[in-house]
Amino acid sequence: MNLYDRFSHANILLSAFLFSICLSAQSADLLTEKQRFVIKDFKTTSGVVLPEVQVGWESYGKLNANKDNVIVISHYLAGTSHAAGKYSPDDKRAGYWDYIIGPGKAVDTDKFFVISTDSLSNAQTKNPKVFTTGPFSIDPSTGRPYGTKFPVVTVRDFVNTQYALLKSLGVTKIHATMGASMGSHQSLEWANAYPDMVERVISVIGAGEANVWSKADIGRWANEIQNDPNWNNGDYYDGPYPIDGITRAMWGMLFSVYHGHFLDQKLKTSIDKDRGPWEDITAKFEVTTWLEKIAASRASVFDPNAILYLARSCQLWRLGHGDSLAEGIKPIKAKILLLPAKHDEILGSYMTKQFYNALLMQNKRVQYEEIVGPWGHMDGIYAIGTKTKEIEAFLNTD
Amino acid sequence: MNLYDRFSHANILLSAFLFSICLSAQSADLLTEKQRFVIKDFKTTSGVVLPEVQVGWESYGKLNANKDNVIVISHYLAGTSHAAGKYSPDDKRAGYWDYIIGPGKAVDTDKFFVISTDSLSNAQTKNPKVFTTGPFSIDPSTGRPYGTKFPVVTVRDFVNTQYALLKSLGVTKIHATMGASMGSHQSLEWANAYPDMVERVISVIGAGEANVWSKADIGRWANEIQNDPNWNNGDYYDGPYPIDGITRAMWGMLFSVYHGHFLDQKLKTSIDKDRGPWEDITAKFEVTTWLEKIAASRASVFDPNAILYLARSCQLWRLGHGDSLAEGIKPIKAKILLLPAKHDEILGSYMTKQFYNALLMQNKRVQYEEIVGPWGHMDGIYAIGTKTKEIEAFLNTD
Numbered sequence: 001m002n003l004y005d006r007f008s009h010a011n012i013l014l015s016a017f018l019f020s021i022c023l024s025a026q027s028a029d030l031l032t033e034k035q036r037f038v039i040k041d042f043k044t045t046s047g048v049v050l051p052e053v054q055v056g057w058e059s060y061g062k063l064n065a066n067k068d069n070v071i072v073i074s075h076y077l078a079g080t081s082h083a084a085g086k087y088s089p090d091d092k093r094a095g096y097w098d099y100i101i102g103p104g105k106a107v108d109t110d111k112f113f114v115i116s117t118d119s120l121s122n123a124q125t126k127n128p129k130v131f132t133t134g135p136f137s138i139d140p141s142t143g144r145p146y147g148t149k150f151p152v153v154t155v156r157d158f159v160n161t162q163y164a165l166l167k168s169l170g171v172t173k174i175h176a177t178m179g180a181s182m183g184s185h186q187s188l189e190w191a192n193a194y195p196d197m198v199e200r201v202i203s204v205i206g207a208g209e210a211n212v213w214s215k216a217d218i219g220r221w222a223n224e225i226q227n228d229p230n231w232n233n234g235d236y237y238d239g240p241y242p243i244d245g246i247t248r249a250m251w252g253m254l255f256s257v258y259h260g261h262f263l264d265q266k267l268k269t270s271i272d273k274d275r276g277p278w279e280d281i282t283a284k285f286e287v288t289t290w291l292e293k294i295a296a297s298r299a300s301v302f303d304p305n306a307i308l309y310l311a312r313s314c315q316l317w318r319l320g321h322g323d324s325l326a327e328g329i330k331p332i333k334a335k336i337l338l339l340p341a342k343h344d345e346i347l348g349s350y351m352t353k354q355f356y357n358a359l360l361m362q363n364k365r366v367q368y369e370e371i372v373g374p375w376g377h378m379d380g381i382y383a384i385g386t387k388t389k390e391i392e393a394f395l396n397t398d
Numbered sequence: 399m400n401l402y403d404r405f406s407h408a409n410i411l412l413s414a415f416l417f418s419i420c421l422s423a424q425s426a427d428l429l430t431e432k433q434r435f436v437i438k439d440f441k442t443t444s445g446v447v448l449p450e451v452q453v454g455w456e457s458y459g460k461l462n463a464n465k466d467n468v469i470v471i472s473h474y475l476a477g478t479s480h481a482a483g484k485y486s487p488d489d490k491r492a493g494y495w496d497y498i499i500g501p502g503k504a505v506d507t508d509k510f511f512v513i514s515t516d517s518l519s520n521a522q523t524k525n526p527k528v529f530t531t532g533p534f535s536i537d538p539s540t541g542r543p544y545g546t547k548f549p550v551v552t553v554r555d556f557v558n559t560q561y562a563l564l565k566s567l568g569v570t571k572i573h574a575t576m577g578a579s580m581g582s583h584q585s586l587e588w589a590n591a592y593p594d595m596v597e598r599v600i601s602v603i604g605a606g607e608a609n610v611w612s613k614a615d616i617g618r619w620a621n622e623i624q625n626d627p628n629w630n631n632g633d634y635y636d637g638p639y640p641i642d643g644i645t646r647a648m649w650g651m652l653f654s655v656y657h658g659h660f661l662d663q664k665l666k667t668s669i670d671k672d673r674g675p676w677e678d679i680t681a682k683f684e685v686t687t688w689l690e691k692i693a694a695s696r697a698s699v700f701d702p703n704a705i706l707y708l709a710r711s712c713q714l715w716r717l718g719h720g721d722s723l724a725e726g727i728k729p730i731k732a733k734i735l736l737l738p739a740k741h742d743e744i745l746g747s748y749m750t751k752q753f754y755n756a757l758l759m760q761n762k763r764v765q766y767e768e769i770v771g772p773w774g775h776m777d778g779i780y781a782i783g784t785k786t787k788e789i790e791a792f793l794n795t796d
Binding site for chain 2: 046135148150152215216217219223226233234251259260264267268272277278279280281282284287288291308312316348350
């Protein structure tokens, strides 16, 4: 079993019953392929010029003659551009939002050209379909991986790679941008960065900015990587791998995205039978070791530096990246659908509500609908099916 | 500045403006002293006999002739028995619940004999007023600290030390038990363990049991201690101190007890001006380093093993410690006032609501009132003043 299979296995383990609904609704027909887009001399918002940036992308549906049926999907921190369909009919699983993207679905690929890209610094470096540029890429000036010499990149930079790709395809109008979590940030940033281009935004489990708590919460798990001596200030590609740090980071990230309801439902019965912790102060509870196993699988797929950079982009997140959220809202012309998850504990509905109110204060067109599911943050992926009607209606009205 | 002063300083730093209300209401008159109670051959619920257990306690008000005006206060994990008053008029701060305990206050010491004890394994071992037995105590069979040979102790064990103390005072009826967080667990356990003795329970920021998520959440910071090689399987009293582990544990504990609202209010302005994280992937956000400073102060006051044992008692918490919560509720005769904090993120109001419903299912007399404050879990301490009327009414009716 190679590393990528182990990751998939972990996901399946984690999602044992979660995907049962989604799997039954998968469209066997929708096939896609990973494509490569190359940008020369990409200038980051921090002012650094990267001689070459590669971006992985895929699409579902067809671009119409007017090139005005485009929906741009951005992925969450641990994800890739594989939002729907399969690369091959033999794939065990389809993309993460296959439940809502496809022929005749809420995001109807019979009607829309849906395009999905990898974020810069995409972390799934052991996934054979991932090659998007990041700190693990070779710095042409040294012939070695960038490591921490890679510039800090922001959500705006991710959007700018998408912009370059769309420009290369001749697209000047976007019907909608859409994404969950870190993908929500991108979908919103589009409406600030290119307000005349974006007509609609669907922000799933997102907010207008990372608050102080979020910065600490993300740092809590991301800094685990830096705490591992093998991280070696990001220069570990020729030396021992910071496996402890990345595993602990993945543990923290996993734990953050699930609500207590879900863990209770999954593990309560077996934990009640476990007498170890009653007798031995060093014994760990099953929930901890269960998460450790999944974290270990993820750790072997994700590049630690990439995770650090993605985490940082989320810590720095504020619509428009200016001095205030209000300022970032000002240029927006798109209408916005906010889909927070009611039980989300990291980008909680209270943060989305604050953003909603800030949008209303500036008379922006915005609709707020809570996803109610058992998983917490992950309801934005697993329970998205409860909002198909709202998504479909939002996409098909002006 | 000795260690204890440094801890106080950290608390003051943390609470700069938090205590302004409370301090103004402090009763200069209420003085108390720490007393010592010794139990010989204390048998833990796990069946281990400890040859000697010392318990620190203090009281406010006077025991009446009928010995039926007793209110038992239990403290939260990081606290001590110092719930109200001062040890000396020169003390900078009074006990943590001084706002509600004292002459003429909600818990009226003109009327009630309020008794407060240290939990077993009290962690403030560098506090000169703390001497309660724990893993840091000398094991008479070896002449060295118990370390991990100390038995796993539960909330029931804490209650049993209180029971022994009350018995020594000739008390057979308790007007009310009361506590916050880990103290809430104790106040509730009393009603299961000694149902004919306890008339009322006030459970503040508590729930009926630790759910699976709680076990992992507590383990997430507590296990930091075990992850420090200097912890040396609990045998560090003669060697290097596991300062990194305990500091990281304190960081996690601190972070858990505050809601995002509070951190945002406290640090937003300065964080917005900090350009470090925009330019350097290794830079930490101010919120992280701010918490690190406070965590370091606490780390120097708390014994790491003691924290591990207290954390475990909270992980193992279930009313009655039996096979189900319903079974633990059954014997209760006391009426119960539940005071969860609406924005609590570790013993959240959803957990208290589940417990409330479980109590109603068995026709128990129970009242549920949410504390609404900006601090999260800590609202049970800092915002308790918003529930003085409810507490007073509950204590003064049958």
